[in-house]
Amino acid sequence: MDSTILISAALNGLLVGGIYTLVASGLTLIYGVLHIINFAHGSLLMMGMFGVYYLLIKLRLDPYISMLIMVPAMYAIGYVLYKGLIGRFSSGKDENILLITLGLSIVLENLALMFFKGDTRTITVGYSDTMVELGPLLFSLPKVISFFIAMLLCALLGLYIKKSNTGKAIRAVAKERMGARLVGIDVDRIFAISYGIGVATLGAAACLLMPIFYVSPYTGHVFVLVAFTVVVLGGMGSFLGAVVGGLIVGLTESFGGLFLGESLGQIGISLIFILILLFRPQGLFGARG
Amino acid sequence: MRRTPEPIAWTGHVLILAVACIFPFVFPSPFMVNFGVLALFYAFIGQSWNIAGGFAGQLSFGHVVFFGAGAYASTILQVRFGVNPWIGLPVSAVAGGLVGWLIGYLSFRAGLRGSYFALITLAFAEMLRIIANSVEITGGGLGLLIPAKPSVANFQFPERVGFYFLILVLVTVSIAIAIWLKHSRFGAQLAAIRENEDAARALGINVFSEKLKILILSGALGGIGGCFFSQYFLYIDPIIVFGVDKSVEMLLVSMIGGAGTVYGPLIGAVLLAAISDTARVVTNIQGLSLVIYGGLLILIIAFLPNGLIDLIQRLTKRRPK
Numbered sequence: 001m002d003s004t005i006l007i008s009a010a011l012n013g014l015l016v017g018g019i020y021t022l023v024a025s026g027l028t029l030i031y032g033v034l035h036i037i038n039f040a041h042g043s044l045l046m047m048g049m050f051g052v053y054y055l056l057i058k059l060r061l062d063p064y065i066s067m068l069i070m071v072p073a074m075y076a077i078g079y080v081l082y083k084g085l086i087g088r089f090s091s092g093k094d095e096n097i098l099l100i101t102l103g104l105s106i107v108l109e110n111l112a113l114m115f116f117k118g119d120t121r122t123i124t125v126g127y128s129d130t131m132v133e134l135g136p137l138l139f140s141l142p143k144v145i146s147f148f149i150a151m152l153l154c155a156l157l158g159l160y161i162k163k164s165n166t167g168k169a170i171r172a173v174a175k176e177r178m179g180a181r182l183v184g185i186d187v188d189r190i191f192a193i194s195y196g197i198g199v200a201t202l203g204a205a206a207c208l209l210m211p212i213f214y215v216s217p218y219t220g221h222v223f224v225l226v227a228f229t230v231v232v233l234g235g236m237g238s239f240l241g242a243v244v245g246g247l248i249v250g251l252t253e254s255f256g257g258l259f260l261g262e263s264l265g266q267i268g269i270s271l272i273f274i275l276i277l278l279f280r281p282q283g284l285f286g287a288r289g
Numbered sequence: 290m291r292r293t294p295e296p297i298a299w300t301g302h303v304l305i306l307a308v309a310c311i312f313p314f315v316f317p318s319p320f321m322v323n324f325g326v327l328a329l330f331y332a333f334i335g336q337s338w339n340i341a342g343g344f345a346g347q348l349s350f351g352h353v354v355f356f357g358a359g360a361y362a363s364t365i366l367q368v369r370f371g372v373n374p375w376i377g378l379p380v381s382a383v384a385g386g387l388v389g390w391l392i393g394y395l396s397f398r399a400g401l402r403g404s405y406f407a408l409i410t411l412a413f414a415e416m417l418r419i420i421a422n423s424v425e426i427t428g429g430g431l432g433l434l435i436p437a438k439p440s441v442a443n444f445q446f447p448e449r450v451g452f453y454f455l456i457l458v459l460v461t462v463s464i465a466i467a468i469w470l471k472h473s474r475f476g477a478q479l480a481a482i483r484e485n486e487d488a489a490r491a492l493g494i495n496v497f498s499e500k501l502k503i504l505i506l507s508g509a510l511g512g513i514g515g516c517f518f519s520q521y522f523l524y525i526d527p528i529i530v531f532g533v534d535k536s537v538e539m540l541l542v543s544m545i546g547g548a549g550t551v552y553g554p555l556i557g558a559v560l561l562a563a564i565s566d567t568a569r570v571v572t573n574i575q576g577l578s579l580v581i582y583g584g585l586l587i588l589i590i591a592f593l594p595n596g597l598i599d600l601i602q603r604l605t606k607r608r609p610k
Contacts, residue, residue, distance in 0.1 A: 110579040278409075
């Protein structure tokens with residue numbers, strides 16, 4: 001096989017993997033702090049993508065500009081969801097909260113089906129078909145832009161968690177709930193903020209995905225397994241893990257498509273997910289727990 | 290999930306069965322018989338989920354994997370090799386049981402529990418969906434069409450009511466299994482595992498092998514459900530029989546009716562069929578019934594963790610005697 005094709009597949013995989021990283025960073029943050037598995041992650045992303053779609057159709061807002069609206073809006077949605085629904089039940093068995101988020105995803109998905117029907121929608125912007133040349137290789141411009149913004153946002157998020165006061169409180173709560181409460185941190189507020197930030201990353205991811213992907217009420221299904229794979233691959237709760245995991249999953253998908261064809265090629269993600277859970281459940285970077 | 294005993298006398302069981310037997314004669318219209326078939330079908334696959342998810346606490350998000358294995362096993366035999374679907378029925382049970390053994394062996398050996406077990410079943414279902422979508426013998430994404438040749442010997446009842454009584458027999462068997470689990474030593478061990486796996490192990494229960502057994506049994510029932518489904522609709526494709534929807538429906542009917550109870554899946558299934566038929570007839574809006582059902586799931590987990598059956602029992606007990 002021509003090496004150009006291989007390199008091009010690898011780089012394209014990495015570009016998409018960068019966005020997966022962003023989607024998964026929200027999931028891993030929510031897991032790391034709240035210790036809950038947010039099964040509604042995919043459907044919340046789907047909802048965000050419909051938001052981006054309608055901002056473009058109704059207000060002619062460029063998807064990248066929409067980020068200024070989508071990120072705070074999704075943060076608010078996440079915060080309210082936590083306060084109104086998830087927080088009330090997150091203390092019980094972990095299966096229960098998994099079932100609550102499953103219920104939430106069923107409701108969101110079918111609401112989308114009611115209002116938007118089952119059709120698949122894509123958007124076209126001026127630069128949709130613009131290509132970036134790199135020697136003999138060609139890349140779609142929106143993919144390149146989305147990749148760099150995703151990486152930038154991941155870095156900003158990491159910095160925020162590391163340096164800001166709220167970030168420090170989040171890390172304290174993630175490490176030791178009781179201790180955090182004892183030093184005067186409002187743990188419940190930190191939970192809501194963390195869930196809000198986790199959902200806000202989906203708002204950003206929705207803006208980055210819309211120019212290169214499609215949306216339908218079932219889009220959430222596509223991403224929920226991808227996001228979980230990235231997270232278990234990197235280790236639940238690990239940020240660095242999410243970055244590496246996202247890139248690996250992107251590469252897997254790209255090479256799977258190249259070597260196994262479009263249909264069978266998708267098997268790589270579920271296969272990685274199964275193998276990691278069976279043989280290295282702590283992930284590549286997680287500590288054994 | 291539930292702890293209260295379920296005091297149903299044998300007369301209760303007989304009464305419920307009698308009502309189910311009379312139903313298609315009281316409501317003989319094709320619409321109502323079809324409603325009955327679908328309600329019982331969901332009760333059956335819901336019970337398949339329930340004996341693993343409810344009785345043993347092995348929550349699964351991808352239970353459709355057993356259903357799909359059974360559906361493809363019998364349909365491939367019939368369409369590609371001309372094997373009579375009545376022979377396909379036990380084969381589909383074996384196929385579902387084998388998949389249950391494989392997933393159980395791998396996941397329980399690796400010590401996966403709770404949410405992680407739920408997610409890995411989902412990944413297995415997704416993997417089989419992709420395989421079914423990609424290989425030739427399954428007909429790929431186009432699926433498999435079973436040629437219509439109505440005759441009882443061919444598993445295609447000329448009258449719908451034939452399907453009704455077949456699925457009624459299957460549901461009766463599945464409920465008998467659930468009753469047996471309620472009263473047997475095996476069932477008690479599963480309940481111990483569900484409530485506290487480490488404590489169960491400390492008591493000397495072989496957790497691995499008990500969990501494996503129940504997943505094989507659950508998988509076999511799911512496989513039979515897949516065979517019934519293919520014969521009733523005469524068509525299967527990877528999304529229908531390995532997609533997320535059926536997994537979710539199996540889980541929903543059990544959780545809403547009452548996970549770990551004998552009649553939970555039946556109650557949930559009748560409600561699901563009623564809501565979806567009503568929604569279809571009255572509004573024709575796609576998705577409405579599942580919005581209601583997803584909302585119900587959240588409410589049930591929040592306020593009625595033992596399901597609707599708990600509510601029914603509370604209401605009936607409050608009556609002065």
